[in-house]
Amino acid sequence: MTQEWTQYLSKAGAQFENNTVIHFGQLDEERQQALHGDVITDLSHFGLIKVTGSDAKTFLQGQFTNDVRQVTAKLSQLSALCSPKGRILFSFRLFKRDDAYYLLLPRESVESMLKRLRMYVLRADAKLEEVSESLSRIGVAGANSTQRLTDCLGFAPPIDVDASLTENQVTVLRILGTQPRYLVFGETLQNLWECVTQTAHPAGAAVWQLLDILAGVPQIVPATAEEFVPQMVNYQVIGGVSFKKGCYTGQEIVARMQYLGKLKRRLYLAKIDTATVPQPGAALYVATGEQSVGKIVNAAVHPDGGVVVLAVIQISRAEADEIHWQSQQGECLQLIDLPYSLLEYN
Template identity: 50%
Template sequence: MNSEWQTFLAQQHASIADDQVTDFGAPQDELRAADSATVIADLSHQGVITATGSDTEAFLQGQFTNDVHQVTDEHSQLSAYCSPKGRMLANIRLFRRGELYCLALPRPLLEPTLKRLRMFVLRSDATLEDASETLARFGIAGPDAETLLGAWLPGLPAAVDDTVQHQELTVIRIPGPQARFEIHGPSGPLIDLWQALQSGGAIPVGYPAWSWLDITAGVPSLDSDTTDAFVPQMANLHSLGGISFKKGCYTGQEVVARMHYLGTLKRRMYRAHIDTDTPPAPGEPLYSPGGESSVGKVVLAQPSPQGGVDLLAVLQISSAEAGPIHVSNPDGPALAFQELPYSVALETG
């Protein structure tokens, strides 16, 4: 975490552990605020890799599931970095800051992703660096997010994935039940903007509240326990605009394309609620009653503002349709499925 940014957050009474803000002193109130009010949240649970050089675009095009040629100063994209077997090693949001390509991804996956990408640079003119300490970032979401942010940064991005450059700051509109934005930039301007938004009524919240908004938006996030576990379509990335089926080759492309053109999706990501006080960890297995073999895995889980736990999970479709599904063991808490804010295509392309 950027040291100046961390000092500022600590002055705002943030509890910080493992480079992320757990809360600002009232975790339950912060969850309720995320459900009904306008909130601001530190995003240091994300790391950022920057890439520069004359061959950068071509190099990245051969690595990720989405079409890097479509990334501009006005447009970002979700994408995935896959193994040769087509399994997601990391979920990524790719955006531009001038000549820089920026890859925002879960912090635990940054080091292995950076190391692996560097292995394949070879003679390409592309330099990749960990910029997590250079650039800071936070998010804003809620019913007044657009009004509050627009008062300080006119001309906000209108559509999901659109991007606006405002002096030193990059503003990205991301999926959510209400207006939701990420802001990336140097710590100084971000501190000024945070203070202005907070003065306007935005409520600071910790990582669990922001992660709960990801769950309501149906946006997956991997960690060390779920990396290399899912083909991108299993995590609904095709429904979130995170896969291009028209671009050329990239690592894992054969498997991803085969599933799209020649096969029917047998696993997909679901949103669900469970009546328990403790969120299951990412990668926690899911079972059908009486079953000995797991039928899926938890992707992401957080306490719900209404009590219990909300989660995203990748499941065998046949098992989900037969129901019920239980967490941790065949007698564990049962999943109550909830609607995703998008449809999921199951048929071949």
């Protein structure tokens, strides 16, 4: 986050904690607006990695779960970097802007991902650098967000999920959501923020996390790195993995799970009646066993009370037993239908 952008948001009422906007003074109202209105969110808690060079596409293609060849100025994608055992180390969104590839991922994961990727560059003409301070990034969501962005940008944002568009040095990505949601990137976004906030409510990072969870989109953080293969977090359903692209790190394990194995765990959306937000990686249990049957992936406070979570749970247990957080006698998870089809599991 640049100093100029920080100062601008501070004047707009932003409250910061560890360089993250936690709220704009009305957290409860921000959460309500996320469900029933339009919100705009600073996304500086996500970092950016830029990849350039004549071998950038080929290099990234050999590392990521998705088909990098499909990423263009008009199409972004969810993707992941796996360990040789096929477990997700980092999840991110990949997009293209000015002939360079950009990875959007949690800020706390940027340094370790750069280190991991640089291990494999070798002689490839591929330059990797953190550019979190170079591009501002905001999220806009809500029923009226498409029209509001059209009015404020002077051009219509992309309509289809994963579509991308860059005009006047501003890049807009449509992403999965229960209502229209957009990621916006630009060197300076103050004018856009001022325009959108005429009708949209500014909100903190936790509100964007809430919208990701309700959309069924998981975010792998350091606490859950190497815990899940892509199919466990529904990546084959939400467009985060390609089974036709060829080799990449961990590909053999991921493909074997898809074609020869039986998926025993998957991602669930659930609500817990608690005032305490579970941490990523927290264990889940059934009342009759001491062994964990799942883990929390992400969690956020829900405006109607309690918290909502994305959790990877043993399918057989989720279908037959009550799932408890923290212990065999802990709070129960109330499973909720995800906003996308899971027919692929049948």
